[in-house]
Structure formats: C-alpha cells, structure tokens
Amino acid sequence: MEAESVGAVVGKNLERLRRRAQMTQHEAARLFARRGAPLSRSKIAAIEAGERTHLTFADVLVIAHTYNVEVAELFDGHGPVAIAEHVVLSRPVIRGLLRGTNVPEGSVSWDPQTHQAELLRIADVRAEGDAVTVGKFRLADADHALAQRLNVAPQIVVDIALQIWGNTLTEERDARVSRFGALDRGERHAHRGHITRELSQEIEAELAKQGQITQHEEEIDEQE
Incomplete structure (x- = not known):
C-alpha cells in the first residue's frame, strides 16, 4: 500500500467531517471564518481533493479547532502516511503519538529515572557513536x-x-x-x-x- 501525504489524509478527513456536519463547502468556509481562520471555499476544496500536500501543523490545528475534534481524528482510517521525505508512519502510530499513548508495551512500569533514556535507546546510540548507523541497523x-x-x-x-x-x-x-x-x-x-x-x-x-x-x-x- 502506497503511503499518502499528510495533506491527502487530512483532506479526506476534512471532507468526512464536513459531510458529517451536513455542510456545503461554502458553509464550511463561513464556519472557518467565524473561528478566526478565513479559509476560502476554493482552498477547502483543494485541501479535500488532496491538492495541498504540504499542510502545516498550524493548518491541521486550525481544522481540528474549527470542527471541535481532537487532532488525531484528522488521521482517521488505515494506511501509511509519508510525514517526511524518508519517514513513513502508520495512522495508528500517528494517532498514538498525538494522543500521547504510543509507548512500548510495559514501559509504564519502567524506572522513572531511566524511562526516557530507555525509550530513546540512548545507550544504543552512544555505543554506536553514530545515530545514522543506528537508524540503518534498526x-x-x-x-x-x-x-x-x-x-x-x-x-x-x-x-x-x-x-x-x-x-x-x-x-x-x-x-x-x-x-x-x-x-x-x-x-x-x-x-x-x-x-x-x-x-x-x-x-x-x-x-x-x-x-x-x-x-x-x-x-x-x-x-x-
């Protein structure tokens, strides 16, 4: 399954939220304006069509705020997402990161003194002496x-x-x-x-x- 851009994924979910609210794109534009974010109907249409592939995090926050949903809901569905040129994450992982729940199983009980170091595998990075080679090893x-x-x-x-x-x-x-x-x-x-x-x-x-x-x-x- 080919990874989609953040803009394409958020655009599909923006359309889902708008249709769920039974709003036209013109009505959606008025809603954004009332929330202090003047998005034109044409820009909303472009986002929903996946034409704005490089949405900023601020754009995503504005959409979530306007529709009164958590940011994670804008990554609803399944399939990989290309969040950077060489980084692809699954949607469940992205939603977990946004909700603060994406941590290794059992790590909640780890020693607070070493919790962060273990999560980041700092010892592995230092042992290798080069974070790039660690990334390749993983x-x-x-x-x-x-x-x-x-x-x-x-x-x-x-x-x-x-x-x-x-x-x-x-x-x-x-x-x-x-x-x-x-x-x-x-x-x-x-x-x-x-x-x-x-x-x-x-x-x-x-x-x-x-x-x-x-x-x-x-x-x-x-x-x-």
Missing part, C-alpha cells in the same frame, strides 16, 4: 525482507514490531535466538528461520487487523 535484514514480501514500506514493519515487542523484528528474533545459548551453525540457522516465521506472522496479523494489508484465508487458518 531497519535490518528481517524487517526489510518482510516488508518486501508484504509490499509495504520497511518503516511500517518496524513501527508494528515496536508496538508489539519494543524491538524491531530483527532485534526480537536475535534476542530470542540468543536464549538458546551456544548452538552449532545448523541449529542456530533452524531456530532463526522458525522464530522469524512466527514473529513475521504476528506482524502480518496486526497489519491485517489495522487494514494495512489483506490476509489470505489460508494464512489466518495457519495462525489459528
């Missing part, structure tokens, strides 16, 4: 392979993996393999393959649940 082989198989952006796979385990798919796989201790090459390879398949199925199921991909019935039966 999008490692298993994540890329699954993203290619599912025909989605690698960042989408990483986002879902972080939601589920707090690790990328590659990191989680390697962590679980390491629990087996010393293994010969053949055993390690077999465990890596088996664990990768299991973890990939979890990610695929979550992506299907969020509507970002379509699972085939036989795949669902296998997981059950």
Whole structure:
C-alpha cells in the first residue's frame, strides 16, 4: 500500500467531517471564518481533493479547532502516511503519538529515572557513536525482507514490531535466538528461520487487523 501525504489524509478527513456536519463547502468556509481562520471555499476544496500536500501543523490545528475534534481524528482510517521525505508512519502510530499513548508495551512500569533514556535507546546510540548507523541497523535484514514480501514500506514493519515487542523484528528474533545459548551453525540457522516465521506472522496479523494489508484465508487458518 502506497503511503499518502499528510495533506491527502487530512483532506479526506476534512471532507468526512464536513459531510458529517451536513455542510456545503461554502458553509464550511463561513464556519472557518467565524473561528478566526478565513479559509476560502476554493482552498477547502483543494485541501479535500488532496491538492495541498504540504499542510502545516498550524493548518491541521486550525481544522481540528474549527470542527471541535481532537487532532488525531484528522488521521482517521488505515494506511501509511509519508510525514517526511524518508519517514513513513502508520495512522495508528500517528494517532498514538498525538494522543500521547504510543509507548512500548510495559514501559509504564519502567524506572522513572531511566524511562526516557530507555525509550530513546540512548545507550544504543552512544555505543554506536553514530545515530545514522543506528537508524540503518534498526531497519535490518528481517524487517526489510518482510516488508518486501508484504509490499509495504520497511518503516511500517518496524513501527508494528515496536508496538508489539519494543524491538524491531530483527532485534526480537536475535534476542530470542540468543536464549538458546551456544548452538552449532545448523541449529542456530533452524531456530532463526522458525522464530522469524512466527514473529513475521504476528506482524502480518496486526497489519491485517489495522487494514494495512489483506490476509489470505489460508494464512489466518495457519495462525489459528
């Protein structure tokens, strides 16, 4: 599924909100004006059509304020969103960020003294000595392979993996393999393959649940 621009996503939701209120674009323009934001009918039409691909955060705030909704509602729906040139996030992740709920599972109980450092993985960054190489490491082989198989952006796979385990798919796989201790090459390879398949199925199921991909019935039966 191809990522949409912020402008396209917000535009579709602006149209949804306007239609839900049973308003014409002219009436919507008057509503914006009453809230101190003089958006013309033509500009509203352009936003709804996805022609304003580079909406500012201020624009998004104005729309949310005018329709009296939380900002997260302007990212309603499913599918990836290109929020920057090289950054793609799923809509659930964006909504979680806007609502302040997008944190790794179980992190609420972490020590307050180290909570922020653990969330940002500061130790990893410092150990590498280069944040760029850390970023490349996070999008490692298993994540890329699954993203290619599912025909989605690698960042989408990483986002879902972080939601589920707090690790990328590659990191989680390697962590679980390491629990087996010393293994010969053949055993390690077999465990890596088996664990990768299991973890990939979890990610695929979550992506299907969020509507970002379509699972085939036989795949669902296998997981059950």
